[in-house]
Amino acid sequence: MAPLVFMKEIRKVYPEGTVALRGASFELLEGEVHALLGENGAGKTTLMKILYGELRPTSGEIYFRGERVSFRSPQEAMRRGIAMVHQSFALVPTFTVLENLYLAISSVRKVSQGEVRSRAAELGKELGIEVPLNARVEQLPAGMRQRAEILKALLLEAKVIILDEPTSLLTPFEAEALIALIRRLRAKGVSFVYVTHKLREVKEVADRVTVLRKGLNVGTLQARETSEAEMAKLMVGAAVERAKRRPPREVGEVVLEVEGLVARDEMGVERLRGVSFSVRAGEIVGIAGVQGSGQRELAEAIAGLRRPERGSIRVRGVEIAGKPPREARRLGVLYVPELREEGLALEMNIVENSILARQRGHARGPLVDWGSAEERARGLVERFKVVFGSLWDRAAALSGGNQQRLMVGRELSSRGALLIAHEPTQGLDVTSAEMVREEILRLRDEGMAVLLISSDLDEVLELSDRVIVLFEGRSVGELRGEEASIEKVGRLMGGAA
């Protein structure tokens, strides 16, 4: 039997000249979950966008059920039953879920909104995909948005669903639900391409795995028979080692002191309900909690980007609650935000982004000292291994992982007293994530106070000298690093006393 999808020796050169794929092949069988594994920038997204008709290959052939195809648009791919859920979702945020579904389906075939509604409700019930059809997308958490996208694919009668880094924005619980859903749909005959750079997920969800390295497929394995070590080796071409946690050398004075902090999100929901804690020089305090427990509001309030309702935030003894971000920066606060589009001006080039938030330090009188900015950018991309075409390329042209390395690198290579690192390794491959963790430990050892906020519980436990668990905007537990176990923290995250 011919494979459902066969992509043969696909090459893709982007207009700027980046060679993203150098003859990669990929095969998907009917009814399988096939993981596509690779480091950031390996070309996974590019390969799948080509299958989905969003990009055209420079050369190579694509076969669908044995028949040569060449899709000119996602609509054409969707008509053949191929759907893709992007890394950053493609729903219109101000529309309701139903309107989004209707928008997508009516672009492929004639249908009424009523039909879409009843079919969506029916399918949703049958497959256990709970999505509030009348809610506006921007109000939904990431997990829901993703389910809405999957529902959209199913309404389009997709036979192949491509999920691009589907868990990168999900909480552990949402991720579990997603994997269960994939299993249910596979049982109904839907095939999946599961794009990821997380080794653990491959073992959990996939039947087979194809590893992509630098634009080439370097191996296809049975997921059950392989090991994480084997996959990692294929992926990076060398073995990697997890960072060992090491205790702090010495803890200094209090750098950050948060007291009774109350803050609301954009929708006016009270997200922080009286949080108090402190961070000393030379220690890492980790914040654990399911997504939406107030992490974002906490980070933003300290960075000066969100005005708290009540409470105080002192950095090196200076009250900064409600003060503009400049104030925090002046006191030596470094901030890795959760969202790249906040920490980077994506339309501006790498040099310009290298001095973002410290532009005044690269000024000579009223002029920008581009010489020193460029020097900084060069140092940054080298040290943090940012892969780029030219320093004058827009940051938007970098792959997600490279954007993350650029942003994290900029903050970590600055002088300061307090680092707020929110999801610092998000979207990074194993090697880079390890490097970033190493750098954070190094900064701590040099006496920086670090507030680490991460949805990767392993990461929090591995790095933190103290762990604070947030639940519904309150701190429900504070554990010393060595007493914080997955079980204990997990229970607290779930709201258990």
Next chain:
Amino acid sequence: MIAALSEVALALAAALAFSSLLLLALGYDAASSLLTMFSYGFGNPEYLAAVAAPLVLSALAFLIPFKAGMFNIGGEGQAYLGALLFLYASQGLGALGIAAGALAGALLGGLVGALRAFLGVNEVIASIMINWTLFYVTLFSVSKYLTHPEYPHRSIDVGFSLGAPYSLLLAALAALAAYALLYRTLLGYEIRVVGSSPRAAAYAGIDARRAAVISMAIGGLFGGLAGTLKVMYVGHIDATMSALFGVGFLGIGVALIGRANPLGSVASALLLAGMIIGGHWMELRLGTPPELTDVIVGTTVLVLSAPYALKLLLKGGGLGGG
């Protein structure tokens, strides 16, 4: 750069093809019409400079606020005000009147910027209202206070004139200054960060309101200068406002054709100025109606700026954009 140029060349070819078809359909000799337009249009460097100089400035008036994420269509009103104040001030102050015209534009722009920054008033709507108000204010002033004693249909003469070559030089220097401001100064950097992402600007501790006010004020300054240079060359404001009208609007097209780059605006202003002048020759030589010139110039602006404008729209207002 090469891609950009070839894109412009292609668009230009398309615009010309369309114009030829239009001319043919209306019964004119397309080849000789367009030949007239382009040979005569660029035949008189001094006149070309005089028409192009204000366009360079009105393009800058649009472009600087545009880089801060705002849409300044108030260049038109700024030009009226600049022209009026220059006309008045140059009577006694001579060359210093130029500063009066520029300053008036800057204050007006800054005001609109402040309305937007502090009261959330949309700058486009505010500008449309102000444009029309100033249109009539200028008309009124010309026919009531500054009327020429012998020719009642127009204003008194300006008290100072630079002459065409120096006008263009001034415009080119302004473009260079705008370029340096945007790409060499801290202020320009901050303006561009605000324009490319308000969130990133907040993150970087940049005051977006300050950027809005300053960029609009600088835009207004150029808008005021555009009007100043225009009236300076014409010598007076006539009671139909025919010379001034459209200078600001055309600047938007000039800026977009020049890909929102100050230096690109100089090139595109020269191109459009040549076509406008050539259009008048076409009217004289071949008897084509003036509206036809407008259509041809308008089409060219549209076709030439469309690829770039579209790219901006798709990037900024596309799905998932906030």
